Amino acid sequence: MKMSLLLSRNLLFPLVFLCAVPFAVAGCGGSEEESGPAVVDQKTLRREAEERRRQQAAEPREKKQKKESKPAPQQATMRASKPKPAESTVSPVDRFNIVAAPSFAASLVRNDNELVQRDSFVIVSTPAEGIDSSNVLLTPSSEKKPETKKGDFKLPEGFEEIETAGYTETGWPQRIRCLADNSEMVYQAGGPARLGSDTGPPETQPMLKVVVPPFYIDVTEVTLEQYNTFREKRREEGVRIKEAPNDGDDPRYPVLGLPYTQARVYCIWAGKTLPSEVQWEFAARGNDGAQYPWREGHPIRVRDHEETIFPVGTDRFDQTPEGVMDLGGNALEWCNDWYYAETFAQAADRLEQPLRDFTGPGRSPEDNARVVKGGNDFSGWNRRGVPQLDNNQKIGFRGVLSLTPNE
DSSP, X not given: OHHHHHHHHHHHHHHHHHHHSTTOOTTOOOOHHHHHXXXXXXXXXXXXXXXXXXXXXXXXXXXXXXXHOOOOHHHHHHHHTSOOOOOOSSOGGGOBOOOSSOOSOOOOBBTTSOBOOOSOEEXXXXXXXXXXXXXXXXXXXXXXXXXXXXXXXXXXXXXXXOGGGOBOTXXXXXXXXXXXXXEEEEEEOOEEEEESOSSSOGGGOSOEEEXXXXXXXXXXXXXHHHHHHHHHHXXXXXXXXXXXXXXXXXXXXBOOSOOHHHHHHHHHHTTOBOOOHHHHHHHHHTTTTOSSTTSSSOXXXXXXXXXXXXXTTOOTTSBOTTOOBSSSSSSEEEEEEEOOTTHHHHHHHHSXXXXXXXXXXXXXXXXXXXXXXXXXXXXXXXXXXXXXXXXXXXXXXOOEEESSOOO
């Protein structure tokens, strides 16, 4: 009897379930005993429905939206073409991009690709594993220069010391000013150094040992403003000087496109000379023959000589420890030496090292090419030859003041 009752309940379950559904089949019913299972199943269904609702609510919003409504293909494409802007944690004016591998030589560029001049700034980034450096403050060196003279010195007429820059151990001012063009110049102590490279391009090989006499070199390349001042002063003296090929540029840009001969005329007017290749390379590489003007590491932001010129001195990190700027980037620069690709190889074979007062070959090549320094990989040893009458609009120049005349 019990078995048959259980059997009848199992057979009646589908019918009872249907009776629980609104608009059930007419005439469906059962005894009080038979209605028990139907009540239990309704509660179970409600619990299951509630559980499904909780699960759906816990799903990610994007997944839920995808299930509920799928956008048309055209709408999806339109959304993809408008990426959501990155969230900014700082003012848009102070958002910077750091390019290439980090090193101590860093520079900042805003989103509009404008270089930023700052003596101190904060880099906020995700630190490398094991390094707590999410907030790094970079500040200028706090090293104090001597404030009093040491020893006697005599600058040539037309130059004055900048007392606030301090003095060297030998008594020379760390910095001087040229009164003709108001340019600042940095002292270079000279001494044993290296010229060229054993691993660089063929025209830079082999590395030579040289001895460099002390000299001063311009902090930056000669600017368009300085060149136009030169033109005005010469015009007052009755001499007409042609305008520079980049005359319409920002006055703070280096003057570009002048032939070697005109750059030399400017330097003579200012009481200077164009640097020899040895002087230029010593300023860029120092006594140890470093590859880059900043001596160690690669720059975070590199500049391509073939594409972009900037106002002089705007990259605070493209400078030597002594403060000479733009030797790694910006314009290429004229030097005084005649150019031969095999100059270093012949010097290594024929001359005793270390070379003293080395100024390159004594005769001009067939194309009258002069040495031009600088290059796209920013190595201080880079060199090329350009005919001295060319108006190459990627070439600028700077002057030097030799404290020991070259023979």
